[in-house]
Amino acid sequence: MSTGTAQEQNGTAAGAAAGPDVVCAVRDLVKTYPAVRGRRGAPALPETRASDGVCLEVRRGEIFGLLGPNGAGKSTLVRQLTGLMRPDAGSVTLLGHDLVRHPERAARLLAYLGQESTALDELTVSLAAETTGRLRGLDVRAARAARDDVLEELGLTGIAGRPLKKLSGGQRRLACFAAALVGERPVLVLDEPTTGMDPVARRAVWSAVDRRRERHGATVVLVTHNVIEAETVLDRVAVIDQGRVIACDTPAGLKARVSGEVRLELVWRESAPLDVPEVAELRGLAAESGRRWVLRLPAEDARAAVAAVTGGPAFAALDDFTLATPSLEDVYLALGGKTKGLVKS
Numbered sequence: 001m002s003t004g005t006a007q008e009q010n011g012t013a014a015g016a017a018a019g020p021d022v023v024c025a026v027r028d029l030v031k032t033y034p035a036v037r038g039r040r041g042a043p044a045l046p047e048t049r050a051s052d053g054v055c056l057e058v059r060r061g062e063i064f065g066l067l068g069p070n071g072a073g074k075s076t077l078v079r080q081l082t083g084l085m086r087p088d089a090g091s092v093t094l095l096g097h098d099l100v101r102h103p104e105r106a107a108r109l110l111a112y113l114g115q116e117s118t119a120l121d122e123l124t125v126s127l128a129a130e131t132t133g134r135l136r137g138l139d140v141r142a143a144r145a146a147r148d149d150v151l152e153e154l155g156l157t158g159i160a161g162r163p164l165k166k167l168s169g170g171q172r173r174l175a176c177f178a179a180a181l182v183g184e185r186p187v188l189v190l191d192e193p194t195t196g197m198d199p200v201a202r203r204a205v206w207s208a209v210d211r212r213r214e215r216h217g218a219t220v221v222l223v224t225h226n227v228i229e230a231e232t233v234l235d236r237v238a239v240i241d242q243g244r245v246i247a248c249d250t251p252a253g254l255k256a257r258v259s260g261e262v263r264l265e266l267v268w269r270e271s272a273p274l275d276v277p278e279v280a281e282l283r284g285l286a287a288e289s290g291r292r293w294v295l296r297l298p299a300e301d302a303r304a305a306v307a308a309v310t311g312g313p314a315f316a317a318l319d320d321f322t323l324a325t326p327s328l329e330d331v332y333l334a335l336g337g338k339t340k341g342l343v344k345s
């Protein structure tokens with residue numbers, strides 16, 4: 001399947017000036033981690049180009065996603081977007097500021113929720129939120145007022161006095177998210193914010209994000225490898241694979257690229273009955289994972305395949321089957337995504 005031109009893939013015209021509604025413009029970003037040597041000089045980790053010519057434009061007020069499997073280069077990219085890591089080459093412009101030359105300006109412009117919370121772990125939920133507000137220039141009264149509002153909004157008041165290190169993974173994540181919201185910033189950069197959260201906490205996160213978009217026109221950059229979350233909350237999404245942006249569009253626009261296809265999943269009781277000719281024929285089209293086969297087929301072929309496996313001798317070997325319209329995972333695979341590992345829950 002065609003992946004379009006390089007400019008289309010990046011969702012921007014390379015080299016063009018950023019438009020007035022562009023909050024963050026990334027041009028030709030490159031970052032290579034050097035090889036790491038193990039014992040006796042043997043290479044433990046090869047050299048890795050984690051950002052490989054990334055171009056992006058994030059517009060005012062949108063939730064812009066970076067979607068890709070583990071190791072695709074999402075965190076490396078956001079660390080450069082937030083001034084925490086210097087790129088080897090390329091530019092990052094945030095609200096008109098050159099963050100490669102002036103990384104120290106990032107703290108005034110954005111709130112960053114990274115994957116680790118170690119810096120806050122010793123503090124109580126309350127103090128983590130208040131301290132973040134103070135570090136962002138609020139006086140004591142304003143920081144405490146903002147802290148109380150955010151903890152109430154996210155349902156954390158009841159555990160405000162507990163240290164982060166004594167909370168569950170999901171509670172800790174929510175507390176770190178709360179702290180990131182104190183002392184409003186126009187841009188929120190959230191690296192997998194809902195990891196480990198139950199559905200109630202997830203909803204609280206997305207409601208809080210929506211409120212800030214409505215009230216202040218906040219812009220959100222969200223890292224995720226969860227395709228369901230991506231389809232539900234994102235306005236636009238850059239699909240990242242091996243340090244490159246392989247597509248950038250709305251979730252619906254991306255899914256339209258594979259709209260002629262249907263996803264057929266077959267789960268066999270023990271193993272596939274390869275002595276049935278129709279099953280043997282399907283095998284060449286299937287991505288196999290244990291007893292589970294996944295096939296992306298034109299709708300007509302999918303119907304024929306279902307008829308073949310449910311109507312004949314293969315049926316006795318079949319444990320379950322599902323037919324579904326394509327998800328962003330199918331888009332990722334159709335675009336040539338190499339690594340498995342996107343999550344669907």
Ligand SMILES: Nc1ncnc2c1ncn2[C@@H]1O[C@H](COP(=O)(O)OP(=O)(O)OP(=O)(O)O)[C@@H](O)[C@H]1O
Pocket residue numbers: 033034036045048049050068069070071072073074075076077225
């Ligand atoms: N400090 C480092 N030194 C060497 N290689 C690194 C380092 N950090 C990341 N990498 C490598 O760079 C690549 C991109 O990693 P990165 O953490 O940016 O991916 P990711 O998409 O954020 O993954 P995840 O979803 O697991 O967080 C991976 O191959 C990773 O092993």
